[in-house]
Amino acid sequence: MNKKKVLIIDDDARNIFALSATLKARSYVCLSRNGAPEAIELLRENDDIDIVLIDMMMPEMDGYEAIPIIKGLQNHAQTPVIAVTAQAMVGDREKCLAAGADGYISKPIDVDQLLLLLQKDNTDSDD
Template sequence: MERKQVLIVDDDTRNIFALKAVLDSRSIPYLSAASGTEALQLLSADDHHVGVVLMDIMMPDMDGYETISALRAMPRNSQLPVIAVTAKAMLGDREKCLEAGADNYISKPIDVDELLVQLQQYLSR
């Protein structure tokens, strides 16, 4: 059985690079997408074993809220865990992410230990 991968969705290549470095340090396999549209295309393919999505919220064109909603509308991905990863850390932002369908929330700058705990929780299912 193939190991579950993490799908990183972020329009900023610096954020993708930083998250990839964390995942590489723990030998966690990953894919990345630079937009919500690209993420949905990857998730609609049958050949990826994504176990959790790290979703940036503030992206152009299709933001993280819209992407999560579209992901939830895909029957095969309706239960896929999504962790919102965002710089939006104001009062109510966590709740807005959860209402949009995210399973969890982590604010930038990322606490690596917290991220790894959340990833382990979802990848061990």
């Protein structure tokens, strides 16, 4: 089985560290960027990223701006993008999905819920 490669986009190094540690312990390969512009550049140059986890609230370019750009990249139009947000307000899930996210999870992250989302997105892959 190929190890799934996950790109974590978050402006908080603590969140990147926690997510990476959790996913690496479950055999995911993790890459990270602390801003959407850098992450988009990485995605433009790499076809082998399987899943993107993106913080919706970041300076410079937030997830709502970044997701349509990511989905517009020819090599990542079908790559699942999961919105990660501390905003757990009514309507936030719908707003994230309307921006193009394939899934949504709120902080603090429930690891079991995250793994279910990742497995759901992995079921469509060609291993």
